[in-house]
Each structure stands twice: as structure tokens, then as C-alpha cells.
Amino acid sequence: MIPFLRTFAFLCVVGLAGVGSVRAQDGSNSGDTGPKEFDIQILREAADKTPILVRDFTYQGTPRKLLTRGEAPEEIIVQDLEFSDFFEVGREGYGSRISNVDAVVWGRVVERFGKVVLQGQLVDSETGDLIYENEYPLGDPPDRWALHAFSDDIVLYLTGERGVASTRISFVGTATGSKEIYLIDYDGARLSRVTTLGSISLSPAWSPNGKGLAFTTFASGNPDLVRLEVGTEDIVAVSKRQGLNSAPAWHPDGEHLVASLTFEGNTELYWMKKDGSGLKRLTFNASSIETSACFSPDGNQIAFVSDRTGQPQVYIMDTDGANLRRITYLNGFCDSPDWSPNGERIAFVGRIEGVFDIFTITPDGNTGSLHRLTGGEGNHENPSWAPDSRHIVYAKRTGDGQRLFVMAATGQGKRQLTWSRGDQYNPAWSPPLSP
Amino acid sequence: MSKKFGYMTLMVCALGIALVTGACGKKTVADPGTDPVPTDTSNNLPTDTGDNGDRDRQGITDGGENPDRPMTLSDVFFDLDAYSLRSDSRRLIEANADAILANPNWRIVTLEGHCDERGTVEYNLALGQKRADSVKGYLMQLGVPGNKLQTISYGEERPFDTGYGEAAWAQNRRVHFAR
Known part of the structure; x- marks a missing residue:
């Protein structure tokens, strides 16, 4: 009979050196050779395919x-x-x-x-x-x-686990000269443009059922939070408060969002219904930035970025704002958290010696769990998990502009996903989609 | 990159205009095609062209104002990840405050916060807002009425210099004064 692979350990940690003290990247590295030149952790696939x-x-x-x-x-x-x-x-x-x-x-x-x-x-x-x-x-x-x-x-x-062939990736593209929201299949096929706003549109976020996208757009002059049903161009306002209405994240219930607003004077996280009503402020740190929220898959916790210590770092709190704790301690800059759909890891961007790379860490912030997934030349940004929790899409600047890349959650198998004119960045991997 | 080339052209034009107006000492003729005086400033939100729309980093040089008073509002620059004001930035803001106070017929000045491309889109939007707010706060300390000022952040989305490297990035970490 077929072995039921679900019980396989996907990854086997075979090396755990330099925990908590990330070695500076060697500037002479060339090419995108994956994590093998770094001493945080060496991963290998343990299970035979x-x-x-x-x-x-x-x-x-x-x-x-x-x-x-x-x-x-x-x-x-x-x-x-x-x-x-x-x-x-x-x-x-x-x-x-x-x-x-x-x-x-x-x-x-x-x-x-x-x-x-x-x-x-x-x-x-x-x-x-x-x-x-x-x-x-x-x-x-x-x-x-x-x-x-x-x-x-x-x-x-x-x-026992669903594949991700029936998924798409939303992103920001500049091919038209404006910044519009686009979609592309997980394998690079079927590129399509979602918006025709002739403006700056950013931060697409998939609704949990895969039918809607929330995003920020400057189309009316102010950075407003809006949403649309994929396949239509009917844009519905979520929050058009004065100032930033940015960085949307859907709660798993599909009825609520968290976003970063500045109408009360500082960038803070707010909970709201998907029509923008029922606003509830979640952070109260008047001197710092709080943004880039994402939910744990059970919807009970929020990972987000705060620069309350002077530099952006990733924090977790309960969805009502309680039980705040810091989970990243890379010296420099940690940003752009995304919680894996299986709940086990949080991907984020860390900057070491001026270069941005993609890391994952367990939600308890245990530095021993830190994985570095990218290295080599260039900045790697904005990781977004596939629904299988085994793949990540991210943006990387190449000689031709920013491009999307896909890799396994081990950092292996990096391949370029987009090849269009202009830049492609700010990706968000969809949940499983129906045909 | 055609985009970059277009940008360079814009930059050269802007510098040229600044030079011309500077050399004339007194500006006698305003070229309406260069930087039209807005007729309606009551809704002076920046119109978004989808391009890098900064017309003139050296500031606003349109005519029709008191020629003995300063016409230009300089951009203010920031350190990496920072929204605190450097001493050189404070001097520029002080000069800008003088210009705004000397021209009471100016209605709204929009402070556009910008960032370099490093860091993520969402954090940079917030950082750009912080930068604009920092400048607004100092302008108000200097006596500029808050109702003459509005802020907007473009994050890393409208770089002045689309190049790669610190020289370009330093140009992009700025607050641009738009009227």
C-alpha cells in the first residue's frame, strides 16, 4: 500500500550552529545559492520522495x-x-x-x-x-x-494534504506605468490585471474564501482601503479615513480586517468589519509605527511590526490586543511577517549588514528555530506563504527590476515566477481556489 | 530604462527652470506650461498620474507672488529608517516656514513623505507618514498654522531617483513640499 506521507517529517534539522548570532553575510557572495553559506541552520529533506x-x-x-x-x-x-x-x-x-x-x-x-x-x-x-x-x-x-x-x-x-496547483498569486505590477493589482497562476501562467485605476494600488490581501481582494489605493488621492470581488472591477470602500488606510489583513472569519490607519495621528492597528464599521483600535503606542499585521490561522493572534524599540521588529499579540510579546531579535530590521497556514512558522524579512533576506521562525520566537531561506546578492522581500505551508513567494530585485520568485519553505528550489515589463512586487499567495 | 530616462529628462528640465529663474533674480514671466498656478486650492490633493509626479524638487517656482519673498520650498532629507529631523533638515524647514509665512496667499502646502525602496511597502508607507508628520510638527512649532498644512505618504512608491544605490536612496528619503 501507499505510505501515508502525512506523518513524514518534512525537514530534518541537521545543523544548528550559531544560534542567536547571525553571521554577517559575506559581501563577495554571488548568485542566489540558497542558505548553504550561512550558519544559522542547515536544512535537508529527510523524507524520500x-x-x-x-x-x-x-x-x-x-x-x-x-x-x-x-x-x-x-x-x-x-x-x-x-x-x-x-x-x-x-x-x-x-x-x-x-x-x-x-x-x-x-x-x-x-x-x-x-x-x-x-x-x-x-x-x-x-x-x-x-x-x-x-x-x-x-x-x-x-x-x-x-x-x-x-x-x-x-x-x-x-x-492527506492538498496541493497548491489551484492557487494564484496577487501582486503589484508597474507594466502600464501605473501601479496596478495583478494575478498570476502559481506556475506563472495566466497573468492578468485586476485593476485599471491608473494610480498607485498596493498590498493586495486575499479574503479567506479566495473570492475577494482588499488593497490600498491612492486612486482618490488619499491612500484608501478598498476591496473587490475577483473577476469584477466593482471597488467597494472599506476605510477612507484621512491619512493612511494601509496593510490590510483578513481575519479567517472573512468578515473582519485589521489595517493600519493614521487618522488619529499615528500609525496604529485597527480592527474593523469588512465595510469599515465597528472600528476598534488595537495598539496604543503614540511614538511608534505599528503595521503589517497578519493573523494566526485560528484567528486568535496577530503578528505585526512595531518600531517601538527604535527599529522595526516582529511582535505577536492576541487579537484583542492583549499578551503582547516580541518574537524577532535580529539586530537591524525585521519586517513583513506572514503566518504559515499550518500555524507553525512566521516568515519575515530581516536585514543584516544592509541586505534584506527572508527568514522563518516559530511563533514562540525561539531563536533556535530561526531559518534563513535566502542569501547572496540582492534584497529579498515580502514573503507570502502558499496554503500548503511548504512554499513561499517573495519579491527580489534583479537587473531588470523587481521580480517574483517562488521557493520551498526550506529555501530550496528557487525559481522566477514573473518576467513582465516594469516591476512586480508585494505578492500575496491565494488560498485554494475553486475553478 | 525608459522610465529612468524620462525621469532624468524631468530632472534636467527642473534644474534648468531653477537655473533660469535663479539667474533672472526677479521672475518676470511665469511660464504657464511649466508649473501652472492652481486655480482651485480648496481641494489641493495631489493628483496622481501614476508616474513619479514630482515636478520640481527644488521647489515651487511659479510666479504671481511677491517677488521679494522666497518662492521655493526645498525638499527635506532623512537618514535611513529615520523620521527624526537632521540639523540640516531643520534649517531647510525653517527657510520653508519663512517662505510660507511670507506668502499668506498660499493656501494649502502638502507635505509628501517618501522613502527609499528598501524595507517593505507597508512599513515605508508608515515611515513616509512619520516623516511628513515630523516636518509638519516642526513647521507648526515655527508658527505655520496647521490648517495650511496637509500630509500624505507615498512610501517607496514615487521615488525621485529610480536608480539603485545609496546615492539614489538618499534622494528618495525625503519630504517634498507641494502646493
Whole structure:
């Protein structure tokens, strides 16, 4: 039978040197070689990946077709499964060196009532048992979103955890000369622009059901907090108070937000309903900045940034403002927290010797848990977790401008996600999306 | 980068105008195409062009004012991560306060807080606001009525210099006076 991978330890800490004393980065480093040159922690994947084979689909009464971007449908499945990090994936007929595969992915494409349907199957290769079977509206030409749905189901049935193939990333792009909100699929496909405001729009935040985005826009002159339903351009005001209405974060209930407002004179965190009413101030530190809030997945706590000690650092408090505690102590600058969806880690940006890198730490702030995920040249900013808590998207300046990159939560497998004109930054990874 | 080139052009134009007006000593002709006097200052929110809209970092040089009084409002610069006022910044703000007080027909002066690109979008928005508030606070100490001043933060979103490196960043950590 297939081993149920959920119980695997994904990471094994094999080195724990220099805890609490981060060594300065060597300025001569070149390239983005990951964390291996740093002595905070060395990570490696402990669990062997499950070998899995993707067989060619068969076609009955409908011709084989490629996707609009030229990929074969099976290729999408292979890419999705590889990205999940759980599998060693072979593809039938492509010189797979995998022996003794544990599971086989297969599909039959049929036409039914004028619609092209994929009958996807997952088979235990040892016993021949059918593990999972479902139908997906493949369409003509084949729709990558239907294939992503099949991929995520495969991951779910083999590991107990849902894949992230059916997710998108929202970000700020400057290709038009304005700063607009954009979307791109997790794999870099289907780039689309959400706003046409001709202004500065920032800090997109996904509503928990993946249907809405809150963001800050200067479209009316003042930095206002607004939201919209994805797929529409109907912008609804959340908070248009004088001054900043910035850094929105949705509570998991989908009905409330926390944002940073300045209408009372200082940048403080406020709790509000999604229509901006029911305002409740959460921080009371008149001399310092409080911003960049994010919720713990259970909604009971908020991680945020405060510079009350003179430099920005990450703090946690209960959602009612009680039980404040500081969790980062990197000398310099810690900012941009994002709580992993499984609750286990908080990603943030730390600046050491003038360079910004991405770190994660456990919510208890234990310095022994600190992982540094980026290094080498350039600034790495604004981490955002994928819903699987195993991947992170971030922005990095390249020679051509700021670009989005995706990596595993170990810091491995960094790859560039966006290649558009202008800058792409301020990313936010969506929750699982329905087709 | 075409954006940067466009910016350089703007900068050269702005410097050119500053030089011309400076060389004339007294400004006799206002070029209406360069920096039009706003006809309605009651709603003097900065209009957002989606571009780096700072027209003239050296300040406002439009005519139609008392030519014996200072016309320009200098930008004020800040240290990294800081919103406290440096001594050179205080002197510039004092000169700006003199100019504002000497021109009572000016209505609203908008203090735009800006940051360099390092640090995150959200923190820099707050930092830019702090910088604008710092300048506003000092102007008010110097006797400028608060109702003549409004603040807005653009964070790191509208850099004066889109280049990479400390020379550019130092230019971007500023409060710009816009009328």
C-alpha cells in the first residue's frame, strides 16, 4: 500500500550552529545559492520522495490536443506533482529512471454530450487497486485549471494534504506605468490585471474564501482601503479615513480586517468589519509605527511590526490586543511577517549588514528555530506563504527590476515566477481556489 | 530604462527652470506650461498620474507672488529608517516656514513623505507618514498654522531617483513640499 506521507517529517534539522548570532553575510557572495553559506541552520529533506508515474492519457472519440501554451495535459500534471515536493515524478515514454513506482496517474479523455471530459484515475501500482477516480471538465483546448484540480486531488489522496496547483498569486505590477493589482497562476501562467485605476494600488490581501481582494489605493488621492470581488472591477470602500488606510489583513472569519490607519495621528492597528464599521483600535503606542499585521490561522493572534524599540521588529499579540510579546531579535530590521497556514512558522524579512533576506521562525520566537531561506546578492522581500505551508513567494530585485520568485519553505528550489515589463512586487499567495 | 530616462529628462528640465529663474533674480514671466498656478486650492490633493509626479524638487517656482519673498520650498532629507529631523533638515524647514509665512496667499502646502525602496511597502508607507508628520510638527512649532498644512505618504512608491544605490536612496528619503 501507499505510505501515508502525512506523518513524514518534512525537514530534518541537521545543523544548528550559531544560534542567536547571525553571521554577517559575506559581501563577495554571488548568485542566489540558497542558505548553504550561512550558519544559522542547515536544512535537508529527510523524507524520500514517493515515486509516481504519470502515464499518457488515452483518447476516446476526441482528438488529443495541447493546451493553448503548447503543453501536453500530462505535462501540467507532472509539473504540479513535482512542485508539491512530495513525489519523484516520472512520465511514461520520457526515459523515466524511476523503478518500483508506488502509484500511477492515468486519464481517459472522452467526449460526452459535446463536452470533453477527463476521467482521472490514481492506481496503487503494487496492488492494482484504484485509489481515486474523478471526472474533470477538460474542455477544448484543454483547460489547465481542470488539470490543476486533478493534480491537487492526487496530492490530497496520497498525502492527506492538498496541493497548491489551484492557487494564484496577487501582486503589484508597474507594466502600464501605473501601479496596478495583478494575478498570476502559481506556475506563472495566466497573468492578468485586476485593476485599471491608473494610480498607485498596493498590498493586495486575499479574503479567506479566495473570492475577494482588499488593497490600498491612492486612486482618490488619499491612500484608501478598498476591496473587490475577483473577476469584477466593482471597488467597494472599506476605510477612507484621512491619512493612511494601509496593510490590510483578513481575519479567517472573512468578515473582519485589521489595517493600519493614521487618522488619529499615528500609525496604529485597527480592527474593523469588512465595510469599515465597528472600528476598534488595537495598539496604543503614540511614538511608534505599528503595521503589517497578519493573523494566526485560528484567528486568535496577530503578528505585526512595531518600531517601538527604535527599529522595526516582529511582535505577536492576541487579537484583542492583549499578551503582547516580541518574537524577532535580529539586530537591524525585521519586517513583513506572514503566518504559515499550518500555524507553525512566521516568515519575515530581516536585514543584516544592509541586505534584506527572508527568514522563518516559530511563533514562540525561539531563536533556535530561526531559518534563513535566502542569501547572496540582492534584497529579498515580502514573503507570502502558499496554503500548503511548504512554499513561499517573495519579491527580489534583479537587473531588470523587481521580480517574483517562488521557493520551498526550506529555501530550496528557487525559481522566477514573473518576467513582465516594469516591476512586480508585494505578492500575496491565494488560498485554494475553486475553478 | 525608459522610465529612468524620462525621469532624468524631468530632472534636467527642473534644474534648468531653477537655473533660469535663479539667474533672472526677479521672475518676470511665469511660464504657464511649466508649473501652472492652481486655480482651485480648496481641494489641493495631489493628483496622481501614476508616474513619479514630482515636478520640481527644488521647489515651487511659479510666479504671481511677491517677488521679494522666497518662492521655493526645498525638499527635506532623512537618514535611513529615520523620521527624526537632521540639523540640516531643520534649517531647510525653517527657510520653508519663512517662505510660507511670507506668502499668506498660499493656501494649502502638502507635505509628501517618501522613502527609499528598501524595507517593505507597508512599513515605508508608515515611515513616509512619520516623516511628513515630523516636518509638519516642526513647521507648526515655527508658527505655520496647521490648517495650511496637509500630509500624505507615498512610501517607496514615487521615488525621485529610480536608480539603485545609496546615492539614489538618499534622494528618495525625503519630504517634498507641494502646493
